[in-house]
Amino acid sequence: MNMSNNAAQPVHIDRVRKTFGEFVAVRELSLDIEAGEFVTFLGPSGCGKSTTLKMLSGLLPQDSGEIRFGNKRIDMLPANKRNIGLVFQNYALFPHMSVAENIAFGLRMRGWSRADKDKRVEQLLQLVRLEGLGNRKPEQLSGGQQQRVAVARALAFNPDLVLLDEPLSNLDAKLREQVRLDLRDIQRRANQTTIFVTHDQVEALVMSDRIVLMNKGGVEQVGTPYELYATPATEFGARFVGANNLIAGTLDKSSGAIQARIGPETVQPVSTHSNNVEKDGMDIWYCVRPEHVAMRPQSSAGHFGGRVMDKIYQGTTVLIDLDVKGLGTVRAERPALEVGDLGVGTDVGVHIERSHAVARLG
Amino acid sequence: MSAARLRLTPAIFFGRAALAVYLLIMLLWLTFPVVLVLLASFQGTLEVSFPAPVSFDAYKTIPPSYWEAFWFTIRAALLATGIALLVAIPAAWAMVRGKLAGRRIMSNLVLIPDVVPQLILGIALLTVFIPLRLSNSFAGVMLALVALSLSTGLRFTEALLEGLPDEYEQAAQSLGANKFTTFRLVVLPLIAPGVAIAALFIFMQNLITFELLFFISGPSATPIAIRLFSDIIDRGIVPYAVAMAGILVYVAIAFYTLVAVSLGPKYMAGSVMSRKG
Amino acid sequence: MTDITNTPSSGLSAPDAQDQGRHVSRRRLRREKTFYRLLTLPALTIVGLVAIVPLLLLFVGSLRDQRSGLFTLDNYVNTLGNGFFMRTLATTIAMAGGVTAISILMALPLAYLLARRTLLRNIVMPIITVPRMLPFVVIGYAMILLLAPMTGVANKVLMGLGILQQPAFILFDWPGQAIAFAYNGIVVATAVLTGVLMSVDTQLEDAAVSMGASKPRAFFAVTVPLATPGIIAASALIFTSVVTAYAIPVMLNGRVPYMVSLLISANLLTLQQQNLAYAQAIIVSVLALGVTTIGQVVLSRYGQRGGDK
Numbered sequence: 021m022n023m024s025n026n027a028a029q030p031v032h033i034d035r036v037r038k039t040f041g042e043f044v045a046v047r048e049l050s051l052d053i054e055a056g057e058f059v060t061f062l063g064p065s066g067c068g069k070s071t072t073l074k075m076l077s078g079l080l081p082q083d084s085g086e087i088r089f090g091n092k093r094i095d096m097l098p099a100n101k102r103n104i105g106l107v108f109q110n111y112a113l114f115p116h117m118s119v120a121e122n123i124a125f126g127l128r129m130r131g132w133s134r135a136d137k138d139k140r141v142e143q144l145l146q147l148v149r150l151e152g153l154g155n156r157k158p159e160q161l162s163g164g165q166q167q168r169v170a171v172a173r174a175l176a177f178n179p180d181l182v183l184l185d186e187p188l189s190n191l192d193a194k195l196r197e198q199v200r201l202d203l204r205d206i207q208r209r210a211n212q213t214t215i216f217v218t219h220d221q222v223e224a225l226v227m228s229d230r231i232v233l234m235n236k237g238g239v240e241q242v243g244t245p246y247e248l249y250a251t252p253a254t255e256f257g258a259r260f261v262g263a264n265n266l267i268a269g270t271l272d273k274s275s276g277a278i279q280a281r282i283g284p285e286t287v288q289p290v291s292t293h294s295n296n297v298e299k300d301g302m303d304i305w306y307c308v309r310p311e312h313v314a315m316r317p318q319s320s321a322g323h324f325g326g327r328v329m330d331k332i333y334q335g336t337t338v339l340i341d342l343d344v345k346g347l348g349t350v351r352a353e354r355p356a357l358e359v360g361d362l363g364v365g366t367d368v369g370v371h372i373e374r375s376h377a378v379a380r381l382g
Numbered sequence: 383m384s385a386a387r388l389r390l391t392p393a394i395f396f397g398r399a400a401l402a403v404y405l406l407i408m409l410l411w412l413t414f415p416v417v418l419v420l421l422a423s424f425q426g427t428l429e430v431s432f433p434a435p436v437s438f439d440a441y442k443t444i445p446p447s448y449w450e451a452f453w454f455t456i457r458a459a460l461l462a463t464g465i466a467l468l469v470a471i472p473a474a475w476a477m478v479r480g481k482l483a484g485r486r487i488m489s490n491l492v493l494i495p496d497v498v499p500q501l502i503l504g505i506a507l508l509t510v511f512i513p514l515r516l517s518n519s520f521a522g523v524m525l526a527l528v529a530l531s532l533s534t535g536l537r538f539t540e541a542l543l544e545g546l547p548d549e550y551e552q553a554a555q556s557l558g559a560n561k562f563t564t565f566r567l568v569v570l571p572l573i574a575p576g577v578a579i580a581a582l583f584i585f586m587q588n589l590i591t592f593e594l595l596f597f598i599s600g601p602s603a604t605p606i607a608i609r610l611f612s613d614i615i616d617r618g619i620v621p622y623a624v625a626m627a628g629i630l631v632y633v634a635i636a637f638y639t640l641v642a643v644s645l646g647p648k649y650m651a652g653s654v655m656s657r658k659g
Numbered sequence: 660m661t662d663i664t665n666t667p668s669s670g671l672s673a674p675d676a677q678d679q680g681r682h683v684s685r686r687r688l689r690r691e692k693t694f695y696r697l698l699t700l701p702a703l704t705i706v707g708l709v710a711i712v713p714l715l716l717l718f719v720g721s722l723r724d725q726r727s728g729l730f731t732l733d734n735y736v737n738t739l740g741n742g743f744f745m746r747t748l749a750t751t752i753a754m755a756g757g758v759t760a761i762s763i764l765m766a767l768p769l770a771y772l773l774a775r776r777t778l779l780r781n782i783v784m785p786i787i788t789v790p791r792m793l794p795f796v797v798i799g800y801a802m803i804l805l806l807a808p809m810t811g812v813a814n815k816v817l818m819g820l821g822i823l824q825q826p827a828f829i830l831f832d833w834p835g836q837a838i839a840f841a842y843n844g845i846v847v848a849t850a851v852l853t854g855v856l857m858s859v860d861t862q863l864e865d866a867a868v869s870m871g872a873s874k875p876r877a878f879f880a881v882t883v884p885l886a887t888p889g890i891i892a893a894s895a896l897i898f899t900s901v902v903t904a905y906a907i908p909v910m911l912n913g914r915v916p917y918m919v920s921l922l923i924s925a926n927l928l929t930l931q932q933q934n935l936a937y938a939q940a941i942i943v944s945v946l947a948l949g950v951t952t953i954g955q956v957v958l959s960r961y962g963q964r965g966g967d968k
């Protein structure tokens with residue numbers, strides 16, 4: 021059985037823009053997506069990610085810009101002519117139709133023969149592992165199963181692009197983790213170009229080939245999950261993706277290397293992203309991930325002096341709030357085994373394993 | 383806690399008694415018309431007494447003109463309900479989903495027949511219908527009912543569509559359905575149960591409409607409510623008229639049963655219909 | 660991705676293609692709007708022809724002199740200067756106001772019980788729904804069966820019990836009409852208020868009780884204010900239905916309280932003063948619509964202040 025979408029096409033979004041009155045929902049968004057790629061639009065609510073999705077699907081006309089599949093321009097087509105599969109946040113399964121009828125709806129609109137439809141529906145039920153449930157009504161399925169039906173329905177007619185609008189937000193936490201992997205697996209097997217919209221950074225990091233981080237209608241950063249996590253391009257990115265210690269400082273390029281100066285005496289080497297940080301002496305945030313804050317015996321040399329202020333046990337890891345000389349309050353996250361019975365008030369040596377700088381505005 | 387509740391102080395006792403008396407009076411008050419009409423209709427006299435022999439004479443002597451009026455009303459009410467819904471459902475869909483400029487104004491315009499007192503609309507229709515030879519005709523009565531039903535129908539279906547998340551329609555479109563197909567395959571089936579209830583309510587409303595039709599009806603187009611009314615003016619109350627009133631009670635009970643079975647009784651309170659007297 | 664013929668994928672985009680695309684989608688949107696407009700057309704046409712045009716003609720007629728056909732305000736001036744009409748209007752308003760107040764007061768406790776006691780509600784709902792599905796004429800029949808001086812059940816029972824020495828002649832007098840209107844008013848008020856009170860969260864009252872309010876106090880301090888929009892809506896409904904009622908005033912017509920609807924129909928049908936009747940009809944509609952509108956306005960103000968929903 022060949023599930024892959026042979027006709028997979030690259031998607032080009034070219035300077036697409038949308039305003040509602042004075043409010044700029046999406047400003048000049050451009051993005052090229054490869055065939056079969058899984059791209060996530062990540063951002064807080066109101067950042068323009070859902071508006072972008074609506075414009076791609078044709079449910080909302082854009083003000084300007086172009087959208088193309090390969091070299092076929094589609095932005096002037098109505099939603100029903102775009103050949104885009106859409107998975108809604110609440111799935112929007114037709115309650116008056118069976119699972120099979122739901123999946124076959126797009127095929128029916130395309131005039132498939134009965135036999136072809138039945139065969140395709142079977143294929144999809146297998147793909148989403150719901151064999152034998154074709155005759156059920158959506159209301160008879162669990163949330164996770166409904167979600168898979170919605171995905172099968174969106175994939176059924178070999179769309180050029182599948183759009184997923186926060187499809188995991190209505191599932192409980194445990195199920196969500198499972199469905200994340202399922203969804204990714206289905207997408208890979210179908211080799212389906214996919215855009216996923218979410219406000220959940222963990223979902224974005226786990227599932228995507230690439231992430232488009234959005235804020236206030238604009239793109240903050242485009243990159244692989246690793247790039248977004250390790251080298252945020254902006255202050256927003258540093259705050260939004262993962263927990264970060266942000267310590268105010270200035271950039272110091274006087275020695276040739278790129279360093280962050282915090283307070284009068286502390287100077288630390290930092291990584292930076294592209295053109296975001298360049299000018300010597302400019303204001304920056306010195307960003308340290310909690311897992312990159314290591315603790316050593318206090319006596320050892322070359323470390324900051326610090327004191328344990330608070331300890332939050334989380335099972336596999338422990339969060340430790342440290343008062344670090346020269347840096348201020350820093351949160352560390354260490355494996356529970358490593359931390360042992362380190363008590364509040366203990367003096368420790370603090371070593372920053374990795375750090376990164378982003379421009380500090382205002 | 384339970385001991386405190388069981389202790390019956392005089393204040394609580396009189397409070398309870400007063401409440402019981404109030405409830406009893408209200409129940410008697412609310413039931414008396416139906417009870418009296420039914421009792422009188424089975425006694426064949428105008429003087430309800432108890433106990434009394436049961437007689438079906440009143441029902442047997444209902445004159446043909448009454449049955450004519452009854453079926454005339456049913457026909458007009460049915461036809462008006464059908465036409466009104468046929469027109470109101472697409473209009474409501476366009477108003478709710480079409481994002482048309484002036485939508486508020488349009489839907490308020492359609493609500494006019496329901497907002498303007500029926501007596502006044504009836505008089506207005508009379509002045510127009512006489513030159514058009516529509517007064518005292520089936521068509522005239524039917525048209526008046528269509529206007530009224532349209533208002534109720536639009537209000538009902540607008541509420542139904544506003545309660546229907548537009549994702550279903552967006553999903554259908556993204557799957558390749560055009561507007562018309564979306565409406566036929568998705569919207570219509572989803573609102574059908576609500577529309578059926580609406581149809582029942584509108585039909586009943588048409589059946590009992592009086593003030594709107596009083597001026598435009600006449601000897602050759604007499605709704606049953608007006609037949610009952612004019613006879614009491616001409617002849618005073620007569621047993622067979624009471625029997626016909628009894629038949630209308632059965633229709634109302636049948637209607638309630640239908641709606642209650644399909645909705646459950648709790649929906650009868652505060653439904654859209656409650657806004658109408 | 661290699662063979663791009665239409666437009667470059669990024670950078671220099673041809674402005675012509677942009678414009679053309681925008682043009683195409685704008686035309687599509689326009690077509691969609693036209694489609695929707697067409698769907699509203701039958702409804703608007705019917706209402707226009709069967710309600711709006713006749714009402715406008717009624718209004719125009721009210722501004723014309725019946726003999727000469729000239730435009731004049733005489734019909735209004737004569738009506739408003741006519742003592743009999745104004746007295747009748749005052750009686751009608753008094754009747755409507757009294758019936759409204761009594762209906763709401765009588766219905767409110769019952770509605771509260773129905774809203775809170777599911778079993779009672781299931782029993783009483785058919786009792787208040789069935790009468791609302793009957794022509795008002797049938798209620799009039801019941802009134803006659805109940806209140807007729809010689810044969811009426813009420814008189815017979817009261818005389819049998821020795822409470823009355825002589826039958827009470829209230830049927831074809833204002834009390835008879837008031838009782839008939841109040842019957843309808845109570846039915847309507849119970850139905851509307853039950854629905855409104857059911858939508859008031861019981862937890863609010865419980866919260867008030869937990870903070871030390873007695874049950875009745877909690878009812879008046881919490882539930883009644885939240886139900887006020889419903890009370891206003893029900894009042895407007897009952898008031899206008901009494902002002903414009905026709906069947907009951909004619910059936911239970913007494914000597915003294917002439918209701919304004921009778922006056923209008925007399926002018927229209929027997930006295931052949933159509934244009935005068937039109938003006939009076941307009942005055943009554945303005946009164947009825949005014950009450951409804953005031954109710955709506957108060958309601959929306961209240962809703963804003965209450966801040967719920």
